[in-house]
Amino acid sequence: MNDISAVTLAPLSVLLPILGAAIAFTLVRRPVSQVAVTLTTLVATMALEIWLLVDVWINGGAEAVLLGGWEAPIAITLVVDRFSAIMLVVSSAVVLSVMLYASAQGIGDDESPQQPVSIFHPTFLILTAGVSNAFLAGDLFNLYVGFEILLTASYVLLTIGGTGPRVRAGVTYVVVSVVSSVIFLVAIAMIYGATGTVNMADLAMKLGDLDPDLQQLLHLMLLVGFGIKAAVFPLSFWLPDSYPTAPAPVTAVFAGLLTKVGVYAIVRTETLLFPGDRVNTLLLVVAGLTMIVGILGALVQFDIKRVLSFTLVSHIGYMIFGASVANQIGLTATVFYIVHHITIQTALFLVTGLIEYRTGSANIERLGSMAKISPLVAVLFIIPALNLGGIPPFSGFLGKVGLIEGGVINGTPLAWVLVAASIITSLLTLLVMIRIWTRVFWRPIEDAEDPAMRGTEEAERVEAGRKPLRTDSPGLVMPTIALVTVGVALTVVAGPLYDFADKAANDLIHRTPYIEAVLGEEAAQEAQREADVLEDWGISGSDGAGTNQGSEGGSG
Incomplete structure (x- = not known):
C-alpha cells in the first residue's frame, strides 16, 4: 500500500466500468458470461473505491490526479477527498446490490423479462462510470461529461422494453435533462469566458x-x-412520472443515485466556488417547499413506486436544507444524510420490486395479506421504512437531528420555519410508510379489491396477480437483504461515520485541502487568507475547533 498510492489508481473508478461495458457488449450472445463480467467489474471497482476511502480516512485532506501530461489547472483533474470517497463507496455498494438483483430477475424470469440482458449490463456499467466520473471531477467540464454519460445511459435503461409508458417517460426525462445540461453548458462557457479556466x-x-x-x-x-x-x-415535476415506469432495478438505482449526483454538485460548488450566504435564503425556501410539496404528493398516491418517488423528492429537501443553513453542523448532517438516503431509498425500491414480483402489482389498493404471503418481505420493508421515517435509533433519525440542530444554530426566522417543516415532513413520511405497511401487509386481501373494477379484464388480471404463484426468489431476496443490512449497519457505525462526515464538512467549508491538492500549498494559503477575512458560513464558537482542523487538513 505504501508502494502504490491509492489516489493514482482513482481513474480506474471510471475506466474499469467502461472497459467492462465494452467486454460485456461483445458477449451479447452469452448472457451468463456477460453477467460474470459485469459483476466482476463492479466488485473490482468497489474494492478500489474502498481503498480510496481508507486512504483518505487515515491520511485526511485531499489528493489529486492530473491527467493528460499537463499541470493544473490545464490538466484534466480528478480529486479524491473525504466527501467524494464516501460517495464513491456508497454508490458502489448500491450498484452492486442492484446488479445482483437485476441479474437474477433478467436471467431467471423467462416468462416476462423486464430487460434484455445484452443491453442492460453494458449500459448499467456506463451509468456507473458516469457516477464515478461526476464524484471525482475536478473541473466543471469533466463534471458536465459525467452528467452526460449519466443521461445517455439512464435514457436507455429507462426505456428498456420499449413499452408506451416507458418511452413517454423517457422522452420527458430526456427533454428535462437536456434543458438542464444546456443551462449547465452555457454557464460553463460564461465562466470560462470570465475567468479563463x-x-x-x-x-x-x-x-x-x-x-x-x-x-x-x-x-x-x-x-x-x-x-x-x-x-x-419546482424543478422536480418530471421525477414522479419518470421513475415508476422503469423496471424495479432501474428505478432503484435511479432513486438511490442519480438525484444525489445533483445534490453532490450543489454541495461541492456552493462550498468551493461560491462560499458565503448570498443565496442561502433562496436555498432555504427551495428546501422547505421541496420537503412539503414532495410529501404532500406522496400522501395522495396509491402506487408504492409513485409514493416512494414523491418521498424521494421530499427528502432531497432535507439535504438542501442542511447545505444552506451556513454552519458546519448542518453540512455534516447533510453528508451523513446523503449516505443514509442513498442506501435506504434504494432498499425500499428493491423491496417494492419483491412485492411486485410476488403479486403482479404495486398498487396499494389492490394488495393485502403480504405479511402472510411473505413474512420475509414484510420484515425487509418495515426496517428501511421506519428508517426513512426517522424513528430512533436509526440513521435517519440521527441525520434529521443533525439537520435540525444546524437549523437551530442558524437561528434566523426562516431557519426556524425549516426546522418546523422538517419535523412535519418526517411525521408525514412516517404516516405514508405506516399506510403502506397496514394496507399492503396486514389488510385482508379480500378487502383490497377495487369495486369499480369488478367484471373488467383489468380486474381479472389483478385477481390473477394476487394469487401467490411465485415464491420468493433467492436471487432477488439476497441482494435486498444485503442492502437493508447496510442500512442497519449505518446505525451501528453512526458514531465513526458521523465523525468522518464532520471532517468532510470541515474540509468542504475551509476549501484549503482541496485547493492545495490541485494547485499546491501556496494557493491554499492564499485561499485561507481570503477565508480569514470573510464571514463565510458563520463559523464561530463551537465551530472554532473545526477551523483549526481545516488548517491542519490543508497541510496534510
Missing part, C-alpha cells in the same frame, strides 16, 4: 474577483442546472 480549485481563487452581479448570475445558472438534476422544487 474551468478547474474548480482555480475557480475558487478567481471567481471572487468578478463583478458581484456576474457572480450571482453564474451562481444561479449552476444552481438551476444542478437543481433540475437533483429534483428540487
Whole structure:
C-alpha cells in the first residue's frame, strides 16, 4: 500500500466500468458470461473505491490526479477527498446490490423479462462510470461529461422494453435533462469566458474577483442546472412520472443515485466556488417547499413506486436544507444524510420490486395479506421504512437531528420555519410508510379489491396477480437483504461515520485541502487568507475547533 498510492489508481473508478461495458457488449450472445463480467467489474471497482476511502480516512485532506501530461489547472483533474470517497463507496455498494438483483430477475424470469440482458449490463456499467466520473471531477467540464454519460445511459435503461409508458417517460426525462445540461453548458462557457479556466480549485481563487452581479448570475445558472438534476422544487415535476415506469432495478438505482449526483454538485460548488450566504435564503425556501410539496404528493398516491418517488423528492429537501443553513453542523448532517438516503431509498425500491414480483402489482389498493404471503418481505420493508421515517435509533433519525440542530444554530426566522417543516415532513413520511405497511401487509386481501373494477379484464388480471404463484426468489431476496443490512449497519457505525462526515464538512467549508491538492500549498494559503477575512458560513464558537482542523487538513 505504501508502494502504490491509492489516489493514482482513482481513474480506474471510471475506466474499469467502461472497459467492462465494452467486454460485456461483445458477449451479447452469452448472457451468463456477460453477467460474470459485469459483476466482476463492479466488485473490482468497489474494492478500489474502498481503498480510496481508507486512504483518505487515515491520511485526511485531499489528493489529486492530473491527467493528460499537463499541470493544473490545464490538466484534466480528478480529486479524491473525504466527501467524494464516501460517495464513491456508497454508490458502489448500491450498484452492486442492484446488479445482483437485476441479474437474477433478467436471467431467471423467462416468462416476462423486464430487460434484455445484452443491453442492460453494458449500459448499467456506463451509468456507473458516469457516477464515478461526476464524484471525482475536478473541473466543471469533466463534471458536465459525467452528467452526460449519466443521461445517455439512464435514457436507455429507462426505456428498456420499449413499452408506451416507458418511452413517454423517457422522452420527458430526456427533454428535462437536456434543458438542464444546456443551462449547465452555457454557464460553463460564461465562466470560462470570465475567468479563463474551468478547474474548480482555480475557480475558487478567481471567481471572487468578478463583478458581484456576474457572480450571482453564474451562481444561479449552476444552481438551476444542478437543481433540475437533483429534483428540487419546482424543478422536480418530471421525477414522479419518470421513475415508476422503469423496471424495479432501474428505478432503484435511479432513486438511490442519480438525484444525489445533483445534490453532490450543489454541495461541492456552493462550498468551493461560491462560499458565503448570498443565496442561502433562496436555498432555504427551495428546501422547505421541496420537503412539503414532495410529501404532500406522496400522501395522495396509491402506487408504492409513485409514493416512494414523491418521498424521494421530499427528502432531497432535507439535504438542501442542511447545505444552506451556513454552519458546519448542518453540512455534516447533510453528508451523513446523503449516505443514509442513498442506501435506504434504494432498499425500499428493491423491496417494492419483491412485492411486485410476488403479486403482479404495486398498487396499494389492490394488495393485502403480504405479511402472510411473505413474512420475509414484510420484515425487509418495515426496517428501511421506519428508517426513512426517522424513528430512533436509526440513521435517519440521527441525520434529521443533525439537520435540525444546524437549523437551530442558524437561528434566523426562516431557519426556524425549516426546522418546523422538517419535523412535519418526517411525521408525514412516517404516516405514508405506516399506510403502506397496514394496507399492503396486514389488510385482508379480500378487502383490497377495487369495486369499480369488478367484471373488467383489468380486474381479472389483478385477481390473477394476487394469487401467490411465485415464491420468493433467492436471487432477488439476497441482494435486498444485503442492502437493508447496510442500512442497519449505518446505525451501528453512526458514531465513526458521523465523525468522518464532520471532517468532510470541515474540509468542504475551509476549501484549503482541496485547493492545495490541485494547485499546491501556496494557493491554499492564499485561499485561507481570503477565508480569514470573510464571514463565510458563520463559523464561530463551537465551530472554532473545526477551523483549526481545516488548517491542519490543508497541510496534510
